[in-house]
Amino acid sequence: MDALTLHRIHFAFTITYHYLFPQLTMGLALLIVVMKTVALRTSDEEKRERYDVAARFWARIFAVNFVLGVVTGIPMEFQFGTNWSEFSRRTGGVIGQPLAMEGVFSFFLESAFLGLLLFGEKRISRPLHWFAAFMVFVGSWISGFFIIVTDAWMQHPVAYKLLPNGVYEVTSFWGLLMNPWAWIQYAHNMSGAVITGAFVVAATGALYLLQNRHTEYGRIYVKVGVIAGVISCITQIFPTGDMHGKYMAKHQPIAVAGMEGLFHSEAGAPMVLMGQPDVENQTIDNPLVVNKVLSFLIYGTTKAEVKGLDQFPKNDWPGALPLLFYSYHIMAGLGTYFVSLMAIAAFLMWRGTLYSTRWVLWPLMLSFPLPYIANTAGWMTAELGRQPWLVYGLLRTSEGYSKHVGAGTSLFTLLGFLGMYSVLSILWIVMVYTAIQKGPHAPVVDAGHDGHTLTTA
Amino acid sequence: MGTLWFWIVAFMLTVYTVLDGFDLGVGIVYLLVARTEQDRRKAMHAIGPVWDGNEVWLIAGGGTLFFAFPLLYASSFSGFYLPLTIVLWLLILRGLSIELRAHTHDKVFASLFDTSFALSSAILAIFFGAALANVVRGVPIGADDYFFLPLWTNWRTGPNPGILDWYTVIGGILALLALAQHGLLYLSLKTSGDLNARTTAWAKKLWPIVLAVTLASVPATIIARPESLAHYRQHGVAWLAPAAVITGIAIIAVSLARGWEWRAFLGSCLYLAAMLVGAAAGLYPVVLPSVGTAGHDITIDRALSGPHTLHVGLVWWSFGITLAIIYTITVYWLFRGKVPEHAAGYGH
Ligand code: HDD
Ligand code: HEM
Ligand code: HEM
Numbered sequence: 001m002d003a004l005t006l007h008r009i010h011f012a013f014t015i016t017y018h019y020l021f022p023q024l025t026m027g028l029a030l031l032i033v034v035m036k037t038v039a040l041r042t043s044d045e046e047k048r049e050r051y052d053v054a055a056r057f058w059a060r061i062f063a064v065n066f067v068l069g070v071v072t073g074i075p076m077e078f079q080f081g082t083n084w085s086e087f088s089r090r091t092g093g094v095i096g097q098p099l100a101m102e103g104v105f106s107f108f109l110e111s112a113f114l115g116l117l118l119f120g121e122k123r124i125s126r127p128l129h130w131f132a133a134f135m136v137f138v139g140s141w142i143s144g145f146f147i148i149v150t151d152a153w154m155q156h157p158v159a160y161k162l163l164p165n166g167v168y169e170v171t172s173f174w175g176l177l178m179n180p181w182a183w184i185q186y187a188h189n190m191s192g193a194v195i196t197g198a199f200v201v202a203a204t205g206a207l208y209l210l211q212n213r214h215t216e217y218g219r220i221y222v223k224v225g226v227i228a229g230v231i232s233c234i235t236q237i238f239p240t241g242d243m244h245g246k247y248m249a250k251h252q253p254i255a256v257a258g259m260e261g262l263f264h265s266e267a268g269a270p271m272v273l274m275g276q277p278d279v280e281n282q283t284i285d286n287p288l289v290v291n292k293v294l295s296f297l298i299y300g301t302t303k304a305e306v307k308g309l310d311q312f313p314k315n316d317w318p319g320a321l322p323l324l325f326y327s328y329h330i331m332a333g334l335g336t337y338f339v340s341l342m343a344i345a346a347f348l349m350w351r352g353t354l355y356s357t358r359w360v361l362w363p364l365m366l367s368f369p370l371p372y373i374a375n376t377a378g379w380m381t382a383e384l385g386r387q388p389w390l391v392y393g394l395l396r397t398s399e400g401y402s403k404h405v406g407a408g409t410s411l412f413t414l415l416g417f418l419g420m421y422s423v424l425s426i427l428w429i430v431m432v433y434t435a436i437q438k439g440p441h442a443p444v445v446d447a448g449h450d451g452h453t454l455t456t457a
Numbered sequence: 458m459g460t461l462w463f464w465i466v467a468f469m470l471t472v473y474t475v476l477d478g479f480d481l482g483v484g485i486v487y488l489l490v491a492r493t494e495q496d497r498r499k500a501m502h503a504i505g506p507v508w509d510g511n512e513v514w515l516i517a518g519g520g521t522l523f524f525a526f527p528l529l530y531a532s533s534f535s536g537f538y539l540p541l542t543i544v545l546w547l548l549i550l551r552g553l554s555i556e557l558r559a560h561t562h563d564k565v566f567a568s569l570f571d572t573s574f575a576l577s578s579a580i581l582a583i584f585f586g587a588a589l590a591n592v593v594r595g596v597p598i599g600a601d602d603y604f605f606l607p608l609w610t611n612w613r614t615g616p617n618p619g620i621l622d623w624y625t626v627i628g629g630i631l632a633l634l635a636l637a638q639h640g641l642l643y644l645s646l647k648t649s650g651d652l653n654a655r656t657t658a659w660a661k662k663l664w665p666i667v668l669a670v671t672l673a674s675v676p677a678t679i680i681a682r683p684e685s686l687a688h689y690r691q692h693g694v695a696w697l698a699p700a701a702v703i704t705g706i707a708i709i710a711v712s713l714a715r716g717w718e719w720r721a722f723l724g725s726c727l728y729l730a731a732m733l734v735g736a737a738a739g740l741y742p743v744v745l746p747s748v749g750t751a752g753h754d755i756t757i758d759r760a761l762s763g764p765h766t767l768h769v770g771l772v773w774w775s776f777g778i779t780l781a782i783i784y785t786i787t788v789y790w791l792f793r794g795k796v797p798e799h800a801a802g803y804g805h
Contacts, residue, residue, distance in 0.1 A: 067509075070509060078534060082534045082541055085535035092528075092531065096527060107517065109784060111510040112785070115791075116788075405535055420546060424553070
């Protein structure tokens, strides 16, 4: 493999792995705030205690994922320089800005308040402890925002100018932060993170209910998970996914054509539900289509013409067309499944029978890996659709990598990360599994003397 | 503007060294001074709530370097590709060791994580020292402003150096010793009983060695990079840095003799900060010196971002860093005082 391909795989692998953690922590942070809020507002002593224990349990799981997010995030920050040096040199003045802001504004905040959330429960008042949870939530969501601003600029560059030495600079700071692409992407992405959080919480609850232990917490988790799940699954498709698609059709029509597998422009374009793109012959094998739906979804009328790949020069086509097509279809297909499952669960909850309906608890428990897949597939769609551009319309991916870092060196470190992350995965699974097995009542060790309170998972 | 950002980045990296320096230092001396399970838990407890926040200074400093000096970031990070990647692996290993140590109740695994924590901390210190020495010595920058350094060549400085040569190895050893001392002084400040006695005793043995290697590094630097002396001659105020280095060591020595734990630790902070500021002053206005003939030094002016970027950057940076300093102080204040004698494990 050539150096460019290896650098791409290097980045793709490490970022995909990194994002396994933040998607849960960002979603979970919100749900922890919800549980802490219920605990804070209720006057019922027993309920308050129960919700506090429920939240403390997720704070422990949050902590494990947070540490993994931190240690896998640091390599991301360095990789722009190590593997994508020419990209960094030319666009650092623009994208370096939100990246540095992420560090300065959110990472400090998160690490400080997480310490308080985990170790401070006995040292600070209840409202202050709620506040710590809230700030952890704010920190992780700010962090997500800045990183999305960075990515959005690569997808849809705004507010920049080219300096004589070939370097880009920001012309308007607010223009950069207010990039419409960033806000649409942010809404869709954060909703996706809440889906992951909701499914994980609901799955744990369902597990407890099915096993008939910790049932009082099982109910809380299923309830919180399903309510958050049904809301976020709907917002994921409408309005956020819908807006994202329409905005893309305007600004990256070629990526949409690739996602949909539309080789030829068509008025009243059909939507392909399933099929296998054959790039050589420019057709879809075994297609399962719904007529005119694509035109309708993008333009609101069944007659509109949708641009196909044939409208664009071949060297502007996204390189990995089939993968792009599948990623998009996996994301959208799973999205449909999520809404259906959560809607059924919410309906039964409203009827008051959910906690004993095993045929719904089972899929709730088993589905928790799927949002991870959907989120990853979504990002693959975004990033593969952007190809062959690194910064859309400005800088090709083939111009951006570190020319002085050879293919062998890149392969060496890629293998190193593969090995390292395999070990991390095992530890992660063991730690989270043990915490869930021990249940919400895991012992709270009190160090005594000066009130240092430490919980052990 | 360029000078201001040069010192802003230097400031962030200095704070990183002083703060993360002590938890790295605790790692370096961990197996040496923390002998019993109780001691080890106390040592972990002393850094538990703060090490992650300390590391953020590195991330934020790196980000600031990225947007203020994109050329420097691009050239140095790709040029130091292999050592940086190894640093990343060590950071991962170290973070995990601390976390997992807190979670395990099994003796065998606890000693495994103890060892990996100590080893990764020590090697990191050596790498950081060697990295700084590489920057001071200069790298073979090419006509396109890029370079790629092999890990080692013939161990000599000169036009084709490697990451490791006699000079950068001295840098690595000095960093190892200096951070070990920093860690010892921090531990003695945060603990009582046996652990406190042992750390203090080691610190007393260590400071003369740190002094000796520090002094030895001066002629070494002048041999490896003669220009640094000229930089010092040009900017008279720069001499304050070496003066502060010596003052720092003197404070450590006197405070150790008198049993002043706080002052000894602050002396060590002063020493580390002055060492870094001294190195920065020796470089200024170059940010990455070139050796060999192909390329030019990367200077502040050449590496600097556009004016608008830097202007708005200054506004949000001042605001953000003020908040960050407030958080940092608050956390240290909340977890102030000595670790309780019967500390349970640090963990979540
Ligand atoms: C749980 C996760 C999840 C689910 C169920 C969906 N998405 Fe999504 N999608 C994401 C998670 C995601 C994501 C990971 O969050 C992405 C990647 C980049 C981004 O901001 O969001 C994304 C990107 C993304 C893009 C932009 C791709 C690009 O920028 O090139 C579009 C057009 C859609 N989505 C559309 C949809 C539609 C129509 C869905 C409904 C059925 C849908 N997504 C469900
Ligand atoms: C979790 C989310 C993300 C995933 C799963 C992801 C996935 C990918 C993939 C699959 C590639 C390889 C594309 C190819 O080479 O064909 C890639 C490339 C890249 N992505 Fe992302 N990405 C994510 C988020 C981001 C973000 C937030 C940024 C910017 C801050 C970013 C910046 C890049 C860069 C610089 C490259 C390398 C250049 C390129 O191949 O275009 N990615 N990513
Ligand atoms: C979709 C893309 C991404 C999102 C939403 C995201 C979000 C987050 C969040 C919320 C955290 C906090 C830790 C946690 O809660 O687990 C985190 C950690 C981190 N991320 Fe990412 N990230 C993304 C991609 C990236 C990229 C491309 C970089 C490279 C610049 C990066 C760098 C980091 C770093 C350095 C940390 C550790 C910070 C700390 O010490 O707290 N992330 N990320």
